[in-house]
Amino acid sequence: MSNGQTPTTDGFAYTLTRTLDARAETVWRAWTTPEQYAGWAGAAAGSVEMDVRPGGAWKATMLTPDGGQFPLTGSYIEVTENRRLVIGMDVPGRAEPAAMALEIDPQADHRTQIVLQQSCDTAEERDMAEQGSTMLLDGLAAFLAARTNG
Template sequence: MTIGENEIISSREVDVPRELVFRAWTTPNLLAQWWGPHGFTNTFHECDVKPGGEWLFTMHGPNGADYPNHNVFVEIVPIERVVIEHLSGHGFRVTGTFEDLGGRTKVTFRQLFKTAEDFERAKPICVEANEQVMDRLGKLLVEMAT
């Protein structure tokens, strides 16, 4: 975990090829399984995985609260990168990059906030939440690989 200027960066190395990582980021039913911190579930209303495509979903918290989310896919580079603009609540951009390590993959999750104010408000929650997201992604990738 690294904290940059208005940015939280998490990365992990996983024992799966980057094609699987890319699939987990771009297949709606897989994305729904790992997106969000521990205990959260998702209901996808629209997930058009292409540049300019909308991703509308509701995150359901373990406390019963619902969190509507509106996102747009900005960039999709097969097996290398996915960029998502989060338009609801705190404004931020998520960039997922997938670096080939000879059959393994380094996954980097960058969350760049539009303003320092949004960053400071979200940081206490997002630092740990992003690590949990990476945990959930890693667990799904192990299941996908077996």
């Protein structure tokens, strides 16, 4: 696995790039299957619901390292199976959902590059979102490695 990080310079956006040792279809299922997502994203078992289609809703209750829980909700803005997923996340006090785009690009040797991008309203929001997304990608990489090697 290789890690890349290319912050964009316009506004408060970030881009994270990873190359994973898994096929694109496997990466897609990890992001779009409730049981798999809960297994790597830090969600409470049984709390993840996904209607993976444009306009479909999703929700999950995330667990914090200190034992806390917080609910997340949103919808799918764009869905191109095994290639692209744009996820809207509901943010309290914000009229429009925060959108996070995930590009899935098959590579040689059954590897997959993923590029995750998000634009935020403030530097603080961007820094928090980027930290959360980095943790997500770390969890995904570990989950996929365990499935491949286990």
